Amino acid sequence: MRLLTHNMLACNVKGVVNGYPLRLEAEVVAERPADFNADFLRHIFARIDWKAFVGAARSLPEEHAVADLPEDAEPSMLASEDFLRRFHHALLELHVEKGALVCPETGRRFAIDKGIPNMLLNEDEV
Amino acid sequence: MHRRYSARGGGCARVLDKLRMKPELPGEGATRVIPADAATGQLPAAGERVESTPEIEKKFVHHVYDAIAPHFSATRFARWPKVAAFLGSLPRGSLVLDAGCGNGKYLGVNADCLFLGCDISAPLVNICASRGHEVLVADAVGLPFRSGYGDAAISVAVLHHLSTEGRRRKAVEELVRVVRRGGHVLITVWAVEQEDQSLLAKWTPLGPKYDEEWVNASASPQPRSPSSALSLESIPEAHEHPTRSRARSSSSLIPLKGIVAEEPAGPRAQSPSLKPIIADTSTAADEKPDGSRVPSPSLIPSKGIIGDAEKPDAPRAEGTEMGLPDDDVEQQEYFVPWHLPYHRAEVGGASAAIASGFAKKDDQKGAVVYNRYYHVFKEGELQRLVAGIEDAVVADQFYDKSNWCIVLQKT
Numbered sequence: 001m002r003l004l005t006h007n008m009l010a011c012n013v014k015g016v017v018n019g020y021p022l023r024l025e026a027e028v029v030a031e032r033p034a035d036f037n038a039d040f041l042r043h044i045f046a047r048i049d050w051k052a053f054v055g056a057a058r059s060l061p062e063e064h065a066v067a068d069l070p071e072d073a074e075p076s077m078l079a080s081e082d083f084l085r086r087f088h089h090a091l092l093e094l095h096v097e098k099g100a101l102v103c104p105e106t107g108r109r110f111a112i113d114k115g116i117p118n119m120l121l122n123e124d125e126v
Numbered sequence: 127m128h129r130r131y132s133a134r135g136g137g138c139a140r141v142l143d144k145l146r147m148k149p150e151l152p153g154e155g156a157t158r159v160i161p162a163d164a165a166t167g168q169l170p171a172a173g174e175r176v177e178s179t180p181e182i183e184k185k186f187v188h189h190v191y192d193a194i195a196p197h198f199s200a201t202r203f204a205r206w207p208k209v210a211a212f213l214g215s216l217p218r219g220s221l222v223l224d225a226g227c228g229n230g231k232y233l234g235v236n237a238d239c240l241f242l243g244c245d246i247s248a249p250l251v252n253i254c255a256s257r258g259h260e261v262l263v264a265d266a267v268g269l270p271f272r273s274g275y276g277d278a279a280i281s282v283a284v285l286h287h288l289s290t291e292g293r294r295r296k297a298v299e300e301l302v303r304v305v306r307r308g309g310h311v312l313i314t315v316w317a318v319e320q321e322d323q324s325l326l327a328k329w330t331p332l333g334p335k336y337d338e339e340w341v342n343a344s345a346s347p348q349p350r351s352p353s354s355a356l357s358l359e360s361i362p363e364a365h366e367h368p369t370r371s372r373a374r375s376s377s378s379l380i381p382l383k384g385i386v387a388e389e390p391a392g393p394r395a396q397s398p399s400l401k402p403i404i405a406d407t408s409t410a411a412d413e414k415p416d417g418s419r420v421p422s423p424s425l426i427p428s429k430g431i432i433g434d435a436e437k438p439d440a441p442r443a444e445g446t447e448m449g450l451p452d453d454d455v456e457q458q459e460y461f462v463p464w465h466l467p468y469h470r471a472e473v474g475g476a477s478a479a480i481a482s483g484f485a486k487k488d489d490q491k492g493a494v495v496y497n498r499y500y501h502v503f504k505e506g507e508l509q510r511l512v513a514g515i516e517d518a519v520v521a522d523q524f525y526d527k528s529n530w531c532i533v534l535q536k537t
Contacts, residue, residue, distance in 0.1 A: 002260055005242060008275045012268050014177070020272060039219035040240055047221075047275050047306070092240075116255050117262040119270040120246065126177035126268060 001096045001117050006056050007048055009117065011103035011110075013125040021052035022101035022110070029064040030115075034092040041087055042078045048091075057090045066090045176292040177268045185484070186499035187287045188246055190464065191228075193479060194496060195249035197470045199229035208526055209282055210235055212312045212533065220277035223304055225266040225297070226284030230254030233261070242276075244269070266297045271304045279305050280312045283529075285511075286500050289459075294501070295511055302518045302536055310521060311534040313512075318456050318504040320528045330497065332459035456504055461497035468492050503530050 011019030050073045057066035068086050070077070077083045101110040101117055108125075111118050174180070179188075191198065209232055216222065218238040227233060227243030228250055234241055244264040245251050254261040264270050266284055279301045288294045301311045320326060465488065466476060476494040479485035485496045508530045509523065515534075522533040 001262070004240070005260060005262065008242070008271050009262075010270060010272050012270050014175075035237075037219060037238070037240075039238075040221075041219075043219040043277075044221060044240075049272075114252070114255060116248075116251055118248070119244075119262055119264040121177075121265070121268065123178060126175060126179075126265075 001112055001115055002092055003053060003056050003094055003096075004044070004091045005117070006096070006101070007053050007091075009101060009119065011101075011106065011108055012119075013103065013106060013108055013121060016103060016105050018105045019103050021049060021055065021104065023104060024056045024059050024096065024099065025102060026060050026064075026096045026099040026112075028096070028098035029060050030095045030097050031064065031093055032095060034088070036085070036088055038084055041084050041091070044091075045073075045075065045078055045087075053091070057094070060094065060096075064094060066094070176290070176296045177265075179265070179267075180289050180293075182289050182499050183287065186461065186497055189484070190496045190498050191247040192249050193475065193485070194464055194466050195229075195247060195253060197466050198464070199250065199253045202229050202231060205231055205235065206282070206314070206527070208524075208531065209280065209312065209314065212280070212310075213239070213278075216278050216310075221275070223269075223271065223276040223279040223301075225264075225269060225279060225281050225301060225304075226287075227251075227254060227259075227261065228283075230257060230259045230261065232280060232282065233257075233259040239277075266300065267293050268296075269300045269304055273303050274306045276305045276309060278310045278312070282312070282314050283316065285313060286315045286502055287498070289499060289501060291511070295514075298512055298534075299515060302515055302534060305536050307517075307536050309536050311518070311536070312531070313508065313534070314529045314531045315503045315508060316500060317525065317528050317530045318458060318502045319525070322528070326457075326460075328463070329500070330461040330463075331457045332461065332499075458502050458504060460500045460502060462500050464496045464498055465491055465493035466496060468494065505530070508532050 006022065006024055009020075009022055011022060013019065054066075054069050054071065057069055060066065066086075066089075069090055073083075073087075095115055096112055097115045099112045101112065101119075102108070103110075213222065213232060213235045216236055216239055220236075220239040222236070222239050222241045224230075224232055224241060224243040227245050228247075230243050230250075230253065232241075233243045233254060241260065243251075243254055243259055243261040244266070245254075245261070246263065246265050248263050251261045251263050262270075266281065267288065281297065281301055285294050285297055288297060298311075298313065301313065305311060318326075466485075471477075471494045476485060479496070480487055480494060485494050487493075488495050505525075509520065509532065512518065512520065512532060512534060518534040518536050520532060521535040524531050
């Protein structure tokens with residue numbers, strides 16, 4: 001699971017109002033190169049919840065934790081190749097292979113196994 | 127805070143008003159077609175929310191795909207040109223959500239876009255992940271995504287596996303919800319109006335018992351009597367037509383996913399025109415004039431039924447309008463067999479499935495036969511399903527290769 005996916009996901013258990021962002025508990029992280037697509041990065045930037053993104057990136061296990069992303073981001077930063085590269089790396093090249101996503105409101109845990117979050121709800125949650 | 131829906135309320139009420147007027151089918155008794163209550167979204171029949179998965183889908187969709195996943199995937203590599211063309215038409219840098227991605231054959235089709243797939247079948251999602259795709263396990267009737275994040279969404283051969291009108295509509299609402307304003311949603315479903323009508327004879331129609339045993343039943347279905355229309359023993363064998371069977375598949379019926387080789391990309395496979403057409407609920411194409419007959423496949427326009435939508439409604443037959451039984455009414459609920467070759471069978475635990483009566487052996491074909499639930503769509507049904515969605519318009523609609531297809535644009 002990429003951090004882009006984490007940025008999109010929310011807890012949709014019945015009745016949950018503040019199911020975002022899911023707290024990321026990453027146990028195993030892999031780095032895999034991805035094609036650099038500046039158009040995509042500039043395009044998706046406006047939809048990224050930056051606080052959730054940076055929070056997730058910094059929460060990764062020590063060797064993968066991202067420290068070089070700014071606390072806040074402005075569209076003007078997209079003119080910087082250096083910024084785009086760091087944005088690209090954190091958003092698309094870090095994969096959480098094992099861990100969990102935790103609902104901030106209910107504490108409901110969604111397992112991530114083999115890189116796949118399981119967001120299925122139980123019958124009493126829909 | 128990001129993901130609450132706004133799609134309930136007025137829009138649903140409108141579409142439900144229309145549904146109340148449409149001819150009722152044996153498989154769509156009043157309790158199911160009118161899940162009523164637009165205000166609350168409750169399903170009075172079984173007291174279930176639309177998000178709650180009915181037993182028939184768990185057993186005859188989810189479990190089956192879990193059991194046949196590797197074989198299904200091995201036979202599902204051909205891509206449908208119209209879907210590929212839609213994906214190819216998206217602007218560079220688009221984020222595409224594939225809800226019900228199966229084995230992921232559309233993920234990554236446009237190398238300039240980013241894809242995220244989800245499916246309710248974990249075995250299928252595992253196959254996608256093993257191919258390097260970004261995927262998760264999720265239910266298309268309740269997507270776990272923030273609203274407005276994607277640029278486009280696709281639902282290819284998914285809605286026909288949902289067993290109530292309310293669930294099908296909710297799945298469409300979800301697709302619209304998760305894309306940004308201006309974003310497009312492509313939906314394809316199997317049509318009643320199959321180009322090869324002989325295929326329907328190979329499916330098992332779910333008779334009136336369907337309502338009693340599944341729709342109106344509580345969470346656990348009642349035991350089925352041997353005479354039940356649902357009895358596995360009563361399901362006729364799907365004898366494959368020699369000229370129709372394809373070497374790469376042992377399924378007797380793959381109208382959408384098995385046809386690609388026959389139609390090379392050409393003028394007809396060009397990207398869908400995306401001229402927005404306001405979805406006018408007062409003139410949406412609905413019933414056929416006589417409310418009953420399947421049109422001859424040769425008469426089905428290969429492109430678009432938009433012209434029909436602009437015509438005033440033809441008078442409907444009284445009987446069907448009142449929801450009275452009609453011998454001519456089209457059957458839409460089916461079991462469609464899947465033949466899992468014996469040499470593939472142990473992976474999915476076929477022995478246990480046979481022992482429990484869930485699947486059966488066909489020694490002649492050397493296959494374990496599973497049945498998949500389908501609600502096949504009739505002409506106009508997809509338009510009706512989307513008519514009440516207030517924040518989307520119909521950008522394109524067409525019939526192609528035994529499928530009804532629609533492209534929505536979020537407003």
